[in-house]
Amino acid sequence: MTQTLGIALMGTGRMAHVYGPKINAHPGLRLEVIYNPRISSAEKAAAQYGGRAMDDLDAVLSDPGVDAVIIATPTDTHVDYIERVARAGKPIYCEKPLDQTLERVEQAMTALKEHPVPFMLGFNRRFDPDNAALRNAVKTGEIGRLNMLMSWSREPAPPPIEYVRVSGGYFVDATIHDIDLLCWIAGERPVEVQAAGSCMFNEQIGAEGDFDMTMTTLKMPSGALVHINNSRACAYGFDQRLEAFGNDGMVQTLNHRDDNLVRWNNRRTAAREPLKHFFLERYDQSFYNALDEFHAAITEGRSPSATAQDGRAALAIALACARSAKEGRAVRPDSAFG
Amino acid sequence: MTQTLGIALMGTGRMAHVYGPKINAHPGLRLEVIYNPRISSAEKAAAQYGGRAMDDLDAVLSDPGVDAVIIATPTDTHVDYIERVARAGKPIYCEKPLDQTLERVEQAMTALKEHPVPFMLGFNRRFDPDNAALRNAVKTGEIGRLNMLMSWSREPAPPPIEYVRVSGGYFVDATIHDIDLLCWIAGERPVEVQAAGSCMFNEQIGAEGDFDMTMTTLKMPSGALVHINNSRACAYGFDQRLEAFGNDGMVQTLNHRDDNLVRWNNRRTAAREPLKHFFLERYDQSFYNALDEFHAAITEGRSPSATAQDGRAALAIALACARSAKEGRAVRPDSAFG
Amino acid sequence: MTQTLGIALMGTGRMAHVYGPKINAHPGLRLEVIYNPRISSAEKAAAQYGGRAMDDLDAVLSDPGVDAVIIATPTDTHVDYIERVARAGKPIYCEKPLDQTLERVEQAMTALKEHPVPFMLGFNRRFDPDNAALRNAVKTGEIGRLNMLMSWSREPAPPPIEYVRVSGGYFVDATIHDIDLLCWIAGERPVEVQAAGSCMFNEQIGAEGDFDMTMTTLKMPSGALVHINNSRACAYGFDQRLEAFGNDGMVQTLNHRDDNLVRWNNRRTAAREPLKHFFLERYDQSFYNALDEFHAAITEGRSPSATAQDGRAALAIALACARSAKEGRAVRPDSAFG
């Protein structure tokens, strides 16, 4: 029988609503507690997904039913919660990013070094079946030595300007996903980055000094070159593609659609269905798979994929990209790697 | 909260192993009993999927925890079990086919008339998301009036000759799926059928007077023409496609694959992954969805999709196809419709 | 250097306008004469494509510049012209069909037996590069033994009712193309045919006792089964596809399009361009290739592909299909094969 872990879910925002149903669907996880300092929010979520509503973190962390904690609170609270949960000795699954600054990330890493609990960062795209299949094709040598990697991530529409203001900038908010995914596939991290950005969709974003469209090149130690293609808007939906080009061939992932029908209509075209709307729809399965990895790592006594170290590296690279785009020069992110 | 139904799963063969995990995965179903007249078989399955092992049918049918019954026993026992379960007043989900003969099917229908319990026949392909999406496109008028329907069903490899001998013939064993699916999509049943068959893959099948490759044409009352393409062998996997051609356009379903990667390899081709191996893999989701329909119909107090009447009609059409292929003439299956 | 043949093009109708430019484009053909009993029509065409306008057939056939004749006159004149040209000893390329009746076809064959000039029937679809590539894949054993062949031929819109009235019926007018192509690919001719038809697009066609939508099954001596899918209307353009299914795999041809772009638009679909409009656009290259085969056969002193025998066989099979659809039974076309 599967070992069941009692989970304390911290937070009741958008990501908590992603994790709640997935905890319930997973045979090895049991939603024990939903925590929010505002008890009414916790109660509302508990009514929806089950579990006990709690607002006292010390009580949560000493609760005998709580075997592990999922942190799905606002980003700027992640590090503080990591410190407290690590001190209490509970395994942690933390929604990405760790934080928007390298200083705070270092603080979390120090806490995890002092209290070495199992820790997993929610880089969910690694757990998408197609992304994982592409990585597997690369790792098993199907395309020979990896020479080029490309990732497209174009979002259906720009977020509200309020979100943009606190997002840490486009590279730190969005490109960071591609960076983590591509470094994980390549098995190496860039020695140098070049990035260029424009503001094409929402002038307010440009007024904040941010971009809504970027192209990034990563130069890897092996000589492999990586292209990241990001846009805050996309007329045809959430465009998510990967392309890995090697000595012996190429593999690509395709976009996902709402259905698989091919339509030949009286406008005389062959058409496919709309793409999946956005990340909740496109990566739905990946969130479940990420929790499954968290469960498996804990019950097998091994370290989960997607570590705090991975989070720090991705942030350092994203910050280097932002500097490159701003200063018009190649930037080496290596100083940030431990 | 979802109303939970206690299920008695009858049978421990291949299909029981399909339904067991899906009952467990469904939030509205509870695997209460696994029944087999040989208690050791029931116990073995119960150890795997949960539920109580029982070998006394009367005890099962009077068990207060049993709200509904899933019949997944050998085909020639379906009618007897239907009679007994209907008499006990329990809703029935019966694996297809009802039986291989119209006489026995009539017997089941009489029992269901006398004891009108909710009854659903396991025509799972209706519940495949792509098949359902294609039907929906037809029903919503996306392609205008339906003129042609086509279905391909090519199996990866012929079944053992022992299976063929008791299968009722290729049309009754296999084409019947396409018949039910296509009549359900078209919303009508054929006035005339034409069929042709060959034996190309396994001479033993021919020696039994059966075919392993057939083409069937159904002529519908509306004038629509239907083509069914069946083969007992297929080098490239389990080929399952639909094409609906109407006044205003066409819709097609595509085959499913083990992954969605596109591969460009050093044999210099662009290739896709293998197809899903066979029906358990390709139609995995459909079995879950069929149980969901069963649950929904019972809890909503309505009749399930895929009735005994549908089963009788599909069988009558399949028998007409077999006669057409044998006698080299168009056959009208209408006498079998009530 | 290529040997140049002086061509007399007989006829100035639609097909003559297809052949005129292709004769000019072919380095081995020289448009020497355009013949029409109405000299004004011949002169008009000659002004467009070059060559001398003539209205005296004897003069044409004794003209020293005329090495070969292309008959592109109305169908009911084909046999008479074949007799006269054959008697004059000139090689003949005759637009299909030979005639709509087996009797007249026999008459042409008798003439060709008495005056055995090189003769080619314009079954142009054999010369389409994709169709030829599919046949080549079959012939080279790429898919193992051929088990099934399928052909779709759906026309963009029904022809005028006047055309339908003199067309010889849908099977003789249209299905005959698929019949010739598929028998040529399979390398055998059917022992039995089954056909079904409806009238769905134009009631006037039905009032003439004809069909505008048919499904045909051919049963081959090897056991292979053949499906032909015909429609007089198609909302999304001229749908032309082939599928060959063998022991070791399947090959398919795709529809051709006006361009090869993939379009992802703000209706959020991935769309392809319109199909080629109709046969002049879709099979443009095949007409050139057919003339090239005619030229090559003559200059190499061998018999051209697509013989009068092929034309007689295709007609006999088409007539058998028409009878099958009318009488609701399988029909053996074998009596027509010499």
Added chain:
Amino acid sequence: MTQTLGIALMGTGRMAHVYGPKINAHPGLRLEVIYNPRISSAEKAAAQYGGRAMDDLDAVLSDPGVDAVIIATPTDTHVDYIERVARAGKPIYCEKPLDQTLERVEQAMTALKEHPVPFMLGFNRRFDPDNAALRNAVKTGEIGRLNMLMSWSREPAPPPIEYVRVSGGYFVDATIHDIDLLCWIAGERPVEVQAAGSCMFNEQIGAEGDFDMTMTTLKMPSGALVHINNSRACAYGFDQRLEAFGNDGMVQTLNHRDDNLVRWNNRRTAAREPLKHFFLERYDQSFYNALDEFHAAITEGRSPSATAQDGRAALAIALACARSAKEGRAVRPDSAFG
């Protein structure tokens, strides 16, 4: 009737063998002279394609049958020949590039300013039907404002090292094609470029200080971002793709193949044919179309597409890319634009 231009084809190397047959196939061009200072080479080519062999350039340029000149000689002779032909007042079609240095290019432009003959540079990819269709989709507003453009150009195998040594470097030799094509599609030229390169396929190329794999980003005045993806080797053939991403959608070109069959084989995959081998096969039509544009521009008395100015701009941008890749910084190519 089409006006026929007598052509002097200068050179007898690889590109002359491309243009020879295309001149012959074009109804408006007549291969009058083949020129090579070594008369034996000219005679050999003339025996193959027709025309008079000549080794005296002055005689060629004063020949009354010569209406226009195609320069297909080695790159380092282009400018000298342009000067002489321009002085003789003949229209010039010059194979790309003009030269590998901006100084020499300026020299040619000065000559063309003094002797303003019609001049066309052989940027043949503009004349590929798919590339032209994509540009047309952009120009007609089908995807709204253009935001991103991407081009892949991966060659099947590295050229001989001797070729690399005199090629002017990868950016000048190869990327220049993408640069011209993309600027032509975008209707603007970059204000800044960033490039990165590696040597992954042939160490000798690296030893020459050159790259065999590059990624380039162009930043356009409008804010549009452009990615160019180049590789000297590609296991699956000559990979040529474009992607244009706009406010209202995206258009892509697909690779071309040797045939259009879809193959489903007993390795259980759906595969497509090999790609076209290399540029002669892939862009075969474009060379014809380029000559057609040259002919049309001269007979219509207008300036041809693809001017000397375009050639200078593409070279300046390519040189800026090379500097960017070497110095690890964004480079502004603007100083080179007149």
